[in-house]
Amino acid sequence: MxxxxxxxxxxxxxxxxxxxxxxxxxxxxxxxxxxxxxxxxxxxxxTPWNIREAGIFSLEDGYTHYSPNQGYIEVRKAISEYLERRFDLKYDPKGQILVTVGGSEALDLIARALIDPGDEVIILEPCFVAYRATVTLAHGVPVVIETKEKDNYKLMPEDLEAAITDKTKYLILGYPGNPTGATMSYDDLCKIRDVLMRHPNVFVVSDELYSELNYTGSRPVSIANFPELYDRTIVVNGFSKSFAMTGWRIGYMAGPAPLVAAMNKVHQYCIMCSPSTAQYAVIEACRNGDxxxxxxxxxxxxxxxxxxxxxxxxxxxxxxxxxxxxxxxxxxxxxxxxxxxxxxxxxxxxxxxxxxxxxxxxxxxxxxxxxxxxxxxxxxxxxxxxxxxxxxxxxxxx
Ligand SMILES: Cc1ncc(COP(=O)(O)O)c(C=O)c1O
CATH class of the missing domain: 3.90.1150.10 (Aspartate Aminotransferase, domain 1)
Structure with a gap:
C-alpha cells in the first residue's frame, strides 16, 4: 500500500x-x-569588499563558534549605533535588539511569539509573500487591507480603522514596499498614528528592510520615531537589501525588551544563533558601509x-x-x-x-x-x- x-x-x-x-x-x-x-x-x-573582508578576517582568526543566542553584543551595539545614526531610533543593545537569520526569521519569530490561535494580524496587500504565511503558520488570521494604486499604495487611515477589531494583535507595515516600491511620508504616518492612538492594544511590526533604499529625497521615517508608538512597535530590518548581503542571512528586530526576550526564547530553541561569520561582517557594514x-x-x-x-x-x-x-x-x-x-x-x-x-x-x-x-x-x-x-x-x- x-x-x-x-x-x-x-x-x-x-x-x-x-x-x-x-x-x-x-x-x-x-x-x-x-x-x-x-x-x-x-x-x-x-557585498562591498570591506564587509566581505571582515567576514574573512573572522574566519582567519578562528571565530567559528556559536554566538550568544541574541547575537554578539558587539553586533548589537553596532546595530544600535547604526539605527540611531541613520534613523534616529534608540535601542538598548542589551535587551532590545535580537540578531536573526534575515528579516525573514524576525517576521516568523514575531508571529510565533505573539499570536494565539485566532488572533488577527492586519497585512497590507499587495505585500511581501511571507507576511500572510508567517501569520497563518502561527495559527493567526491574516486580515487583508487592499492598498490601491490611486492612493500610491499607502495605508489609508480609514481602511485601518475599519480593519481593527478586538482580536487585532498587530499590524504589519512594510514601507518602502515590496512589490510596489511605495513609501509613507511623515505626514502619512501621522494619520496612521492617530488611528493607532485610539486602539492601544494594537501593536505595529514595521518591516524596514528597504529603509536605505528611499528616493524621495527626504530622510526616511519609521513609525517607531513617534514617541507615542515607540513602545508598541517592533522594527524589523536587515542587511540583505541595503548592503547587498542576501546570502549572509543577517537581519534583526528592535523593540520592547519583554517582547524581544519572548522572541529570543523561540529563536534559542529553533535556530540557536545567526551565522557567526556573517555577524562579524555586519559590524563592518554598520560602521563603515555608508x-x-x-x-x-x-x-x-x-x-x-x-x-x-x-x-x-x-x-x-x-x-x-x-x-x-x-x-x-x-x-x-x-x-x-x-x-x-x-x-x-x-x-x-x-x-x-x-x-x-x-x-x-x-x-x-x-x-x-x-x-x-x-x-x-x-x-x-x-x-x-x-x-x-x-x-x-x-x-x-x-
Ligand atoms: C519586504 C521584505 N521584508 C523582508 C524580507 C526578508 O529579507 P531577508 O530575510 O533576506 O532579510 C524581504 C525579502 O525579499 C522583503 O522583501
Whole structure:
C-alpha cells in the first residue's frame, strides 16, 4: 500500500501555496543563459569588499563558534549605533535588539511569539509573500487591507480603522514596499498614528528592510520615531537589501525588551544563533558601509528612472515607485491575466518578471519588475517589453 504523505502534513502547511516568485525564478533558470531575470528581489551587486573582508578576517582568526543566542553584543551595539545614526531610533543593545537569520526569521519569530490561535494580524496587500504565511503558520488570521494604486499604495487611515477589531494583535507595515516600491511620508504616518492612538492594544511590526533604499529625497521615517508608538512597535530590518548581503542571512528586530526576550526564547530553541561569520561582517557594514550604500542607492535610482521611462514607452501605466527596487506596472486591458502575461513574456521574449497576484489577490492586473539588475539588462528588457505589448495590442503574438 502506498503511503499517503499528504495526510501526514499538517493542515496549515497543506493550505499554504508555494511562492509564485520562486516558480518564475526557477522557470527562468531552466531556460538558462538567454533569459534576462528581473524576477527576484535580490541586489545584483556583490557585498562591498570591506564587509566581505571582515567576514574573512573572522574566519582567519578562528571565530567559528556559536554566538550568544541574541547575537554578539558587539553586533548589537553596532546595530544600535547604526539605527540611531541613520534613523534616529534608540535601542538598548542589551535587551532590545535580537540578531536573526534575515528579516525573514524576525517576521516568523514575531508571529510565533505573539499570536494565539485566532488572533488577527492586519497585512497590507499587495505585500511581501511571507507576511500572510508567517501569520497563518502561527495559527493567526491574516486580515487583508487592499492598498490601491490611486492612493500610491499607502495605508489609508480609514481602511485601518475599519480593519481593527478586538482580536487585532498587530499590524504589519512594510514601507518602502515590496512589490510596489511605495513609501509613507511623515505626514502619512501621522494619520496612521492617530488611528493607532485610539486602539492601544494594537501593536505595529514595521518591516524596514528597504529603509536605505528611499528616493524621495527626504530622510526616511519609521513609525517607531513617534514617541507615542515607540513602545508598541517592533522594527524589523536587515542587511540583505541595503548592503547587498542576501546570502549572509543577517537581519534583526528592535523593540520592547519583554517582547524581544519572548522572541529570543523561540529563536534559542529553533535556530540557536545567526551565522557567526556573517555577524562579524555586519559590524563592518554598520560602521563603515555608508559610502557603498550611498553608491548603490544612486545606481538603483538611475535604474528606477530608466525603468519608469521604459514602461511609459512600452505604453504601460505605472505608479512611480519611491523606494525599494521594484516597479509594479498595470497590464490591464491587454487581455491576459498577470500569470499569462508573465509566462508569455518569458517564453516569447525571454524576460522573467513576477505576476502581481503572487503578492495577494489584489495584485492581479499588475506585474512586478525588479530593477536590481544591470542597466544594460534593464534597457534590453524594456525594448523587449515594448515589442511584446505592441504585439499584444495588435494581436500578433504567437
Ligand atoms: C519586504 C521584505 N521584508 C523582508 C524580507 C526578508 O529579507 P531577508 O530575510 O533576506 O532579510 C524581504 C525579502 O525579499 C522583503 O522583501
Amino acid at each position: 502506498e503511503t499517503d504523505y499528504q495526510s501526514k502534513i499538517s493542515k496549515v502547511v497543506n493550505e499554504i501555496k508555494p511562492s509564485a516568485i520562486r516558480r518564475f525564478f526557477d522557470l527562468a533558470n531552466e531556460l538558462k543563459g538567454e533569459v534576462i531575470s528581473l524576477s527576484i528581489g535580490e541586489p545584483d551587486f556583490v 559610502k557603498e550604500v550611498e553608491e548603490m542607492r544612486a545606481e538603483y535610482n538611475r535604474r528606477r528612472r530608466v525603468i519608469i521611462n521604459g514602461l511609459k514607452n512600452a505604453g504601460l501605466t505605472c505608479f512611480e515607485p519611491t523606494g525599494a527596487f521594484y516597479a509594479f506596472p498595470s497590464i490591464e486591458g491587454l487581455g491576459l491575466t498577470s500569470e499569462q502575461f508573465c509566462e508569455k513574456f518569458l517564453m516569447e521574449k525571454k524576460v522573467a518578471i513576477v505576476p502581481g497576484n503572487a503578492f495577494g489577490a489584489c495584485g492581479e492586473g499588475h506585474v512586478r519588475i525588479s530593477y536590481a539588475a544591470s542597466l544594460e539588462n534593464i534597457q534590453e528588457a524594456m525594448i523587449r517589453l515594448k515589442d511584446f505589448v505592441e504585439e499584444l495590442k495588435d494581436g500578433s503574438t504567437k
